[in-house]
Amino acid sequence: MKALQVSNVTKSYDKDPVLRGVSFSLETGERAALMGPSGSGKSTLLNCIGGIDRPDEGEIVIQGQSLKGLDETELCHMRRVMVSTVFQFFHLLPTLSAAENIEFPLQLSGMSDSDRRSLLPELIKEVGLSHRSHAMPHELSGGEMQRVAIARALAIRPKLILADEPTGNLDSTTGEVILDLLEAVSERHGIAMLVVTHSPGVTRICSRTLEMRDGVLVEQSELAV
């Protein structure tokens, strides 16, 4: 089963279409970089896949589950159990500790207290934050905040992680470490990743590069010929 299948997705806001018939798929555990100029529709595509926004036409299927026809409640449930997003500015809840931020999606997904208590230390350890688990977000470095966000993304054991400029707010050394971590968790758990980036360095953890051109998605290998 494919982790993600996007078929002929179109999306307009007010005037010209932002996405014009976008189609591609990701196999289990496959990582692709999504590049293209500012305003070309990368975040819009990510939002449609993550169920935050809806395409006008076309279909998105995640792990065999089509998003088409889901009502708001069903879409919200799908977001909580099937797909996680990692953001440039981390999006941690400022009043919760590192550990509580990681635990939050597990509470939303309805996991029992005892299951959460056993899973949480494992997640914190996986991203190398055991010594900082009680820290508040404002006490953490950018790299540490992104580790929290990655652990939080992993908490629901998704088969697909979407990342929007995950290293965009980090210095280059920390960015490299975070890329290594994303690659490691993807390999370990067979998680497919779609990584939006302006940074060509991100392609080192990806087997494919997709480029958005005027609302159409083009494989980099096709651009070269």
Ligand SMILES: Nc1ncnc2c1ncn2[C@@H]1O[C@H](COP(=O)(O)OP(=O)(O)OP(=O)(O)O)[C@@H](O)[C@H]1O
């Ligand atoms: N909610 C919205 N309402 C109206 N227009 C929007 C909305 N979201 C995005 N757009 C428009 O859609 C186009 C694509 O925006 P999008 O954020 O997807 O670009 P992007 O490729 O992610 O750019 P960047 O690299 O700067 O992040 C832009 O023209 C933007 O102004």
Ligand SMILES: [Mg+2]
């Ligand atoms: Mg964007």
